[in-house]
Amino acid sequence: MPKTDTPEYRKHVYDLVRRIPKGRIMTYGQIAIVLGEGYTPRTVGYVMRNANVDNVPWQRVINSKGGCSTGRILAPHDIQQQLLEAEGVEFNERGFCRVEEYRWEPR
DNA sequence: GGGTTGACGCAGA
DNA sequence: TTCTGCGCCAACC
Numbered sequence: 001m002p003k004t005d006t007p008e009y010r011k012h013v014y015d016l017v018r019r020i021p022k023g024r025i026m027t028y029g030q031i032a033i034v035l036g037e038g039y040t041p042r043t044v045g046y047v048m049r050n051a052n053v054d055n056v057p058w059q060r061v062i063n064s065k066g067g068c069s070t071g072r073i074l075a076p077h078d079i080q081q082q083l084l085e086a087e088g089v090e091f092n093e094r095g096f097c098r099v100e101e102y103r104w105e106p107r
Numbered sequence: 108g109g110g111t112t113g114a115c116g117c118a119g120a
Numbered sequence: 121t122t123c124t125g126c127g128c129c130a131a132c133c
Contacts (some may be wrong), residue, residue: 040115061114
């Protein structure tokens with residue numbers, strides 16, 4: 001079972017995130033299921049936290065609520081909605097988007 | 108080695 | 121529908 005501390009583990013997550021098309025999103029749970037290998041939303045989130053300093057569109061990765069708990073991240077919460085809106089993702093007043101509609105699954 | 112926290116998810120009230 | 125609690129796995133103190 002891989003660990004999040006290994007570059008391989010993180011690369012796996014990063015690669016999947018980079019595959020997300022423009023104007024699409026993925027939830028932590030979805031990623032955890034797709035990666036399998038004992039991945040859990042927690043571990044995925046842990047990796048994403050470090051992805052902040054990487055060339056990964058981490059803003060496309062959100063929680064099941066369709067939003068992002070940006071209040072706990074190191075980066076400003078404005079970029080999340082801003083970048084996604086630039087890609088065509090619509091957000092409501094609460095700062096949430098329709099996950100069921102924008103959710104993308106790799107194959 | 109043990110306890111707490113966390114970019115989460117789901118079930119229950 | 122929204123809020124609260126519990127569980128999950130790994131990292132941090």
